[in-house]
Structures are given as structure tokens and as C-alpha cells.
Amino acid sequence: MSIWQYANPVKFLALSARVQPVLWVVSIAFVVVGLSWGFFATPDDFRQGSTVKIIYLHVPAALMAINAWFMMLVTSLIWLIRRHHVSALAAKAAAPIGVVMTVIALLTGAIWGQPMWGTWWAWDPRLTSFLILFLFYLGYIALWEAIEDPDTAADLTSVLCLVGSVFAILSRYAVQFWNQGLHQGTSVPVATGGRTVADVFFYPLLISMIGFGLLFVALVFYRTGTEIRLRRASALRARSERGV
Amino acid sequence: MALLVSDLSLARGGVPVLTGLNFRLEPGRALILRGPNGSGKTTLLRTIAGLQPPLEGQISGAEDRIAYAAHADGLKAMLSVAENLAFWAQVFGNSDISPALDAYALHPLRNRLAGTLSAGQKRRLGLSRLMVTGRPIWVLDEPTVSLDSDAVRLFADAVRGHLSAGGSALMATHIDLGLDADVLDIAPFRAASTSRVGASDEAFL
Amino acid sequence: MIALLIRDLRLALRAGGGFGLGLAFFLIVTVLVPFSVGPQQALLGSIAAGVLWLGALLACLLSLDRLLALDYEDGTLDLLLTAPLPLEAVVSIKALAHWLTTGLPLVLAAPVLGVLLNLPGGGFFWLVVSLALGTPALSVIGTFGAALTVGIKRGGLLLSLLVLPLYVPTLIFGAEAARRGAAGLDPQTPVLMLAGITFATIALMPFASAAVLRMGLR
Numbered sequence A: 001m002s003i004w005q006y007a008n009p010v011k012f013l014a015l016s017a018r019v020q021p022v023l024w025v026v027s028i029a030f031v032v033v034g035l036s037w038g039f040f041a042t043p044d045d046f047r048q049g050s051t052v053k054i055i056y057l058h059v060p061a062a063l064m065a066i067n068a069w070f071m072m073l074v075t076s077l078i079w080l081i082r083r084h085h086v087s088a089l090a091a092k093a094a095a096p097i098g099v100v101m102t103v104i105a106l107l108t109g110a111i112w113g114q115p116m117w118g119t120w121w122a123w124d125p126r127l128t129s130f131l132i133l134f135l136f137y138l139g140y141i142a143l144w145e146a147i148e149d150p151d152t153a154a155d156l157t158s159v160l161c162l163v164g165s166v167f168a169i170l171s172r173y174a175v176q177f178w179n180q181g182l183h184q185g186t187s188v189p190v191a192t193g194g195r196t197v198a199d200v201f202f203y204p205l206l207i208s209m210i211g212f213g214l215l216f217v218a219l220v221f222y223r224t225g226t227e228i229r230l231r232r233a234s235a236l237r238a239r240s241e242r243g244v
Numbered sequence B: 001m002a003l004l005v006s007d008l009s010l011a012r013g014g015v016p017v018l019t020g021l022n023f024r025l026e027p028g029r030a031l032i033l034r035g036p037n038g039s040g041k042t043t044l045l046r047t048i049a050g051l052q053p054p055l056e057g058q059i060s061g062a063e064d065r066i067a068y069a070a071h072a073d074g075l076k077a078m079l080s081v082a083e084n085l086a087f088w089a090q091v092f093g094n095s096d097i098s099p100a101l102d103a104y105a106l107h108p109l110r111n112r113l114a115g116t117l118s119a120g121q122k123r124r125l126g127l128s129r130l131m132v133t134g135r136p137i138w139v140l141d142e143p144t145v146s147l148d149s150d151a152v153r154l155f156a157d158a159v160r161g162h163l164s165a166g167g168s169a170l171m172a173t174h175i176d177l178g179l180d181a182d183v184l185d186i187a188p189f190r191a192a193s194t195s196r197v198g199a200s201d202e203a204f205l
Numbered sequence C: 001m002i003a004l005l006i007r008d009l010r011l012a013l014r015a016g017g018g019f020g021l022g023l024a025f026f027l028i029v030t031v032l033v034p035f036s037v038g039p040q041q042a043l044l045g046s047i048a049a050g051v052l053w054l055g056a057l058l059a060c061l062l063s064l065d066r067l068l069a070l071d072y073e074d075g076t077l078d079l080l081l082t083a084p085l086p087l088e089a090v091v092s093i094k095a096l097a098h099w100l101t102t103g104l105p106l107v108l109a110a111p112v113l114g115v116l117l118n119l120p121g122g123g124f125f126w127l128v129v130s131l132a133l134g135t136p137a138l139s140v141i142g143t144f145g146a147a148l149t150v151g152i153k154r155g156g157l158l159l160s161l162l163v164l165p166l167y168v169p170t171l172i173f174g175a176e177a178a179r180r181g182a183a184g185l186d187p188q189t190p191v192l193m194l195a196g197i198t199f200a201t202i203a204l205m206p207f208a209s210a211a212v213l214r215m216g217l218r
Helices: A003-007 A009-041 A050-082 A085-117 A125-146 A150-178 A199-241 B041-049 B081-091 B098-103 B119-133 B149-164 C002-015 C017-037 C041-062 C065-073 C076-082 C087-116 C123-148 C156-183 C188-217
Strands: B003-012 B015-025 B030-034 B056-060 B066-069 B137-141 B168-172 B182-185
Touching: A003 A009, A003 A085, A009 A050, A009 A085, A009 A199, A050 A085, A050 A125, A050 A150, A050 A199, A085 A125, A085 A150, A085 A199, A125 A150, A125 C156, A150 C123, A150 C156, A150 C188, B003 B041, B015 B041, B030 B041, B041 B066, B041 B137, B041 B168, B066 B119, B066 C076, B081 B098, B081 B119, B081 C002, B098 B119, B098 B149, B119 B137, B119 B149, B149 B168, C002 C087, C017 C041, C017 C087, C041 C087, C041 C123, C041 C156, C065 C076, C065 C087, C065 C123, C076 C087, C076 C188, C087 C123, C087 C188, C123 C156, C123 C188, C156 C188
Parallel strands: B030 B168, B030 B182, B066 B137, B137 B168
Antiparallel strands: B003 B015, B003 B056
């Protein structure tokens, strides 16, 4: 049995029911621990004071904002190639979560930057890229809502996600070109294993990031389940209207 | 070359509407589709024209050989009759629109803007477009809407001319055109309402 | 293919709306800017290149929703699907017609409007070059947006929402090229990036637009 068995909505719902309780508990635990450790138990930064603590909210949210889009891209491709409805609905379900993460990233980014920049908003490349990502999310969600036939909506939004991804990456470079920026440079190069932020900041951040990641997964399971049930309800209604 | 449809299943709006459809349309023959409203005639014609894919089954002999005419005529109000026809002729690689104008008595109207035509005249123009495509198989969905009896006769003559030149015609119509045509009732091919095969929401039921 | 282009151009000329409307809008936006930021020559001169780019972009956006919707409504799109023309060619021709009737006039009108906004002397050439290079991309990307929204009633606003984020790279490089030209700096990098985007979109986007159109017409 491969992962593709979960393309079956019934099996997916069963998996979701088994997996969600654990995910919710663990993710909330990690988020709470990460945030409280970060906010309350770490020292203030000598330059940025206590507002640097917003990093524990900002970085995970920003990471999830991008991960959500990436997940939408993968599930959109799966829909276009293999026509698995669960995949298309998962993409649809992930989008609002991505939007919220993007908004959190933007708000916390502004709060973080304000003491340093002296303004509530600066057109720094990273923040600007997130603003553009926000617009992409809005368009994607709006397109889902605007089209009646669910399969056509899935098709069109999938292509939009693909094309949008290319342009989002292009925008990233364009925005960097456009503004050399005020961002302090990558402070959490987790992948490289190097750390430019001191360890004392790093662990609560890591815990927070894991928590947000699991929270995202839990939310996607939950919302995809809702979408599946909605789709089932409308299918049954359509059948009953035809006089079954 | 005949148009051959085998074991065709179609869906409309994601719900299966026809299953197991089989027929063959030979050159020089006309086939009239009959069936109640909503039975899937339009869906069938659109599928054969290539506008939507079937759920299952095969259509052979249709590739690049279909001329399709349905309710929307594809006419531009701000172009004249001749300009509209010439456009479609050029799209399909032809240039002579006179036979089409003759067949539907459109010569007197040739420089009138299509937007100023009556409904019947517009429909005549839309049907004349079939003749400039040069395609052998005419697929027609309710072609006689808005036509008066004279115009219906013109249309029937045009179809007869097309058939005798080796073309074929597949149409959904309630009108008796006086053609020597076979009739296919598609009601028996209606998908059972409990049928789920290929339904877009099949997985959810 | 040429037949389709000629038909669309003829329709644009006869219907009047698309052709002059974009230009008029461009003029209106340009005229309104001094009223909103004040008439100081120095200020206007420094923002002229960017404002003109933005005005051209918005004017292009205006005529997009009629691009495919009209043909959808009268059945032309369905009939074109059955024609020997590949759909990729159809959308490319549509984008070309849009550029000829909207983008190109904007390119030609821009220098005149540049005078209104006190565009510095060196800026005129690069403004025209950047617009000439960038407006085709706007048409091609806009056609993709129009294809996405082709069946949606009142899709104009949604079309704008979908297309504007896609316009950002072109706008950034185009306006930057015009701005650098106006300031006497070397605009080579943004011009090259702009050209790259335009050629890539012209070559690749028709495939996405055609795929989307087929999906929407089903």
C-alpha cells in the first residue's frame, strides 16, 4: 500500500481522524513551549531589545507561509497529472492557512522592524516579497470561489499556482534588485547547520518552527476533511435532485 | 471515411449523462438525433466536435473533419456579412464565399453589418459558415431555430447538396427537414441516475 | 492566423472603445498626478518615469477583460477550438492584437505625457524603449489572466487581482530602466532583465493560456 491509497477520500478521512488528535496536541505543545521559552526565558538582545522576541512568531509564520505555497504547488501538480480530488482539495484547504501565516509574518515583521527602522513599514525586499505572496494567495483563493464547477476550479487554480510560483520566484529577485533592503541577513540558516544567532535563541526558535510546522499539517488535515465532506454533501444533493 | 462512435460515455457538469453509445455515420448520409431535452444531445455533439473529452469510448474519423454549428453563431456585429464569412473561410484555409452566400440567399445582405440582421438572417449566416469550412462532417445543434419555412428549405437544400458531394451531417433537431436521414434516439443510452462511473464526484459518494 | 489578427484589429477600430480608451485613461492618470502630489517640477521630474510606467500598466489592464470574453459570449471561441488553428496560436494572436491596439499606442503617447510630467531629457529614450520592451509582456500575461477568467461573469476585478502580482517583475524592471535613463545612469541591467522576461513570456505563456482556455471551455 503506497501513499496513493490516501487519494481515496474515505481512506483520507480515516487517516485524518487517526492522525489529527496527536498532531494537534503535539503541535500546540511545541508552539506553546517554543513561544513561552522564547518570550520569557531568553535574554534581550543588546541592540534590538525585547522586540527581537517576535522572531519566535515571525520566522515560523514566514516559513509556513512559503511552505504552504510550496505544498499547494505539489498538490496542484498531482491534481493535474493524476486527477486525485483529495490533492486538489488539499491545495484549496491550505491556501487560507497560508494567507493567515503570511499576514502574521507581515504584521510581526512590521513590529520587529519598527524600533530599528523608526517606521511601521519599510519596503524591505523580504517584507515586500511576502506582500506579493499575500496577493498571490488572495488571487488563488478568489479564483476557487469564482468558478462553479469544482473540477474546472481545481484545474484553473492549479495552473494559476504553477504560473504564480514562477512569477513569485521571479518577483523575489526583482524585488531584491529593486531595493537593497534593511533585512539583517539570514539569521537562521538551519539547513547549513551554521548558526549566526546564538544558541540560546536558536532552540526555542527551532521548537517554535517545529510546532508551527505540525500545526500547519494538523490544520491542512482538518480543512481538507471539511472540503471533502462539503464535496460529498453537494454530490449527494446533486444526485437527489436528479431523482435518485 | 466514416465517423465511428464506439462505446461512448459522456458527462455533463461532472455527472454521467450517456453511456454505451454506438453509431456509425457514412459519407453521404445524415443522422438525426432525437431525445427529450436534457438527454445529452448537446453534450454529444460538443464531444464529437472536440470541445470536451468523453468519459469513455472512442470517436474515430472526427479529427479535423468536423464543422460545428450551435446556438451561438460566432458572428461579430461590427463586421459585415461578407467579412464574417471571409474570416471563417480564411481560418479554415479557403477563400471563396460565394457558394455559401448563394446557398442561403445572402448576396443582397453581403455588405450589411451583422449586428443589423434579424435573428433569422443571423442564423442563415451562421449556417452558411459551415459551407466555407470545407469540412466533410457537419455537426449541428438545433440548426433551424429562428428560421422561417423558406429558410428551412434553403438549409435543407444546402444539407442535401453537402451530402451528395460526399459529406455527412449529424444533427439534433425536432424539425422534419424532408431529408433521407437515419434517426437515432439517444434516450435508451441515458446513464442510469445511480451511475457513478466517471462522475467527477464519484470518489466522494 | 493573419485573418484572426486582421479581424481583431478591425473590430477594435470599429468598436472604438478599446483603442482610444486605453490612451484616454493613460492621459487622465498622467494629468491627475500633479493634482495629487503638487506641481513642483523637481518632484514631478523625479517620479515621472515610474508614474508613466504605472499609467501604461493600468491602461493595459483596462482592456484585458474584453479580450476573450466577447469571443466567449458569441461562441467564437468554441468555433476556433474546432478550427485548424492551434489554440496556442490563437491566444498569441489575441495578445498581439491587444498590444497593437493598446500597448503600442501607449508607447507612442508616453513621450508626450512625459513632457507633462517634466521627465528629464535623457529619460525619453529609455522610457520609450522600456515601454516598447515591456508592454508586450503585459499583453501576454494579461491574456493568461483573461483566459483564467473567461467564463466568469463580471470577471474584470478578479482579472486585475490575478494579473497584478504577475505584472510586478515587469513593472519593477521596466520602471527602473526608465528611471535610470532619466537620471543618466546605466540602465543596461534592468533593460536586459525586462527583455528576458518579455521574450520568455511570449514564448511560454501561450501554452499556459491555451491550456487554461481549454479547461474553461469544457
